[in-house]
Amino acid sequence: xxxxxxxxxxxxxxxxxxxxxxxxxxxxxxxxxxxxxxxxxxxxxxxxxxxxxxxxxxxxxxxxxxxxxxxxxxxxxxxxxxxxxxxxxxxxxxxxxxxxxxxxxxxxxxxxxxxxxxxxxxxxxxxxxxxxxxxxxxxxxxxxxxxxxxxxxxxxxxxxxxxxxxxxxxxxxxxxxxxxxxxxxxxxxxxxxxxxxxxxxxxxxxxxxxxxxxxxxxxxxxxxxxxxxxxxxxxxxxxxxxxxxxxxxxxxxxxxxxxxxxxxxxxxxxxxxxxxxxxxxxxxxxxxxxxxxxxxxxxxxxxxxxx
Numbered sequence: 001x002x003x004x005x006x007x008x009x010x011x012x013x014x015x016x017x018x019x020x021x022x023x024x025x026x027x028x029x030x031x032x033x034x035x036x037x038x039x040x041x042x043x044x045x046x047x048x049x050x051x052x053x054x055x056x057x058x059x060x061x062x063x064x065x066x067x068x069x070x071x072x073x074x075x076x077x078x079x080x081x082x083x084x085x086x087x088x089x090x091x092x093x094x095x096x097x098x099x100x101x102x103x104x105x106x107x108x109x110x111x112x113x114x115x116x117x118x119x120x121x122x123x124x125x126x127x128x129x130x131x132x133x134x135x136x137x138x139x140x141x142x143x144x145x146x147x148x149x150x151x152x153x154x155x156x157x158x159x160x161x162x163x164x165x166x167x168x169x170x171x172x173x174x175x176x177x178x179x180x181x182x183x184x185x186x187x188x189x190x191x192x193x194x195x196x197x198x199x200x201x202x203x204x205x206x207x208x209x210x211x212x213x214x215x216x217x218x219x220x221x222x223x224x225x226x227x228x229x230x231x232x233x234x235x236x237x238x239x240x241x242x243x244x245x246x247x248x249x250x251x252x253x254x255x256x257x258x259x260x261x262x263x264x265x266x267x268x269x270x271x272x273x274x275x276x277x278x279x280x281x282x283x284x285x286x287x288x289x290x291x292x293x294x295x296x297x298x299x300x301x302x303x304x305x306x307x
Contacts, residue, residue: 015063015071015072015073015074016072016073018059018073019072019073019076022056022076022081023080025052025056025080026081029048029052029084030084030087032048033045033048033049042092045088045091046088048088049084049085049087049088050084050085050092052084053081053083053087054081054085055081056077056078056080056081056084057081057085057114059077059081060074060075060077060078060118060124061078061117063122065123069123070118070122070123070124074118074122075124075125075126075127078118078122078124078126078127079127082115082130085111085114086107086108086134089106089107089110090103090104101140101141101144101145102141104138104141105138105142105145108137108138108141109134109138111130111134112131112138115127115128115131116128116131119131119176123173123176125175125176128180129180129183132179132180133183133186135158135183136155136158136183136186139151139154139155139158140155152191152194155187155190156191156210159187159188159191159214160184162181162183162184162187163180163181165180166178166184170225174225178225179229181218181227181229182229182233185214185229185230185233185234185237188210188211188214188237189233191203191207191210192207192237193240194207195244195247196243202244208241208244208245208255211240212238214234215234215241216238217234218230218233218234218237219231219234219235219238220234221234222234
């Protein structure tokens with residue numbers, strides 16, 4: 001066992017080559033299953049997907065970190081393995097009419113749990129992103145089973161939880177924080193796409209406000225932290241907001257007024273005439289330091305020299 005484990009531990013200097021091979025294998029397996037999978041027994045497709053996915057996952061899990069950070073080839077290995085594992089489990093649990101909410105629930109839970117291990121043990125941000133997305137799928141499937149329809153309220157709470165976790169990880173684990181914000185943006189985008197995905201007549205006003213606020217917040221986060229992912233997702237949410245509102249005659253008359261008035265007010269505030277700043281005060285002379293700068297009056301004298 002030790003010899004096999006050592007054999008499947010990627011040497012760091014060959015990591016990029018192994019990762020490139022992993023991507024080719026993953027694409028080849030996927031094409032094969034989609035192309036001729038219907039002609040095979042289901043067990044054959046499941047075995048091909050699960051075996052190849054497990055092999056790539058094990059290679060990614062065995063790859064050593066470099067100074068506490070996962071090398072790029074490790075992330076590629078894990079990102080190539082998880083979709084294969086998910087596809088194999090979906091085919092395994094799907095019925096004659098395709099995967100139902102129950103199948104999506106347990107398969108997403110299993111693959112999400114597998115993604116959490118490299119996310120924290122190997123410090124893999126891409127694994128955390130996959131786990132967060134699959135966590136949303138679990139909630140959608142669970143609400144579909146219990147409530148007979150996906151719950152926007154539940155997904156909004158999940159997005160808020162992801163944002164809070166992301167802000168908490170902003171200092172100790174910046175990349176992890178960014179991908180959690182990305183997952184929250186995808187969750188809000190799912191809410192915004194409701195009229196297109198589920199043929200809802202209109203997105204209610206309260207959810208329009210949520211989508212608009214999330215879009216602005218994601219763009220602001222991306223600009224402040226110089227993170228392209230949240231910024232792109234913020235733009236995507238704003239585009240979805242425009243499409244949703246443009247299709248609603250009642251909301252179409254409200255939002256232009258609100259947005260234009262708010263935007264013009266902020267522009268005017270930023271471009272208002274500037275007042276000259278007051279002159280800088282003269283530096284303290286020797287013996288004139290403020291009382292707060294003295295440890296014990298009469299014992300220590302703070303001397304301030306002019307530059």
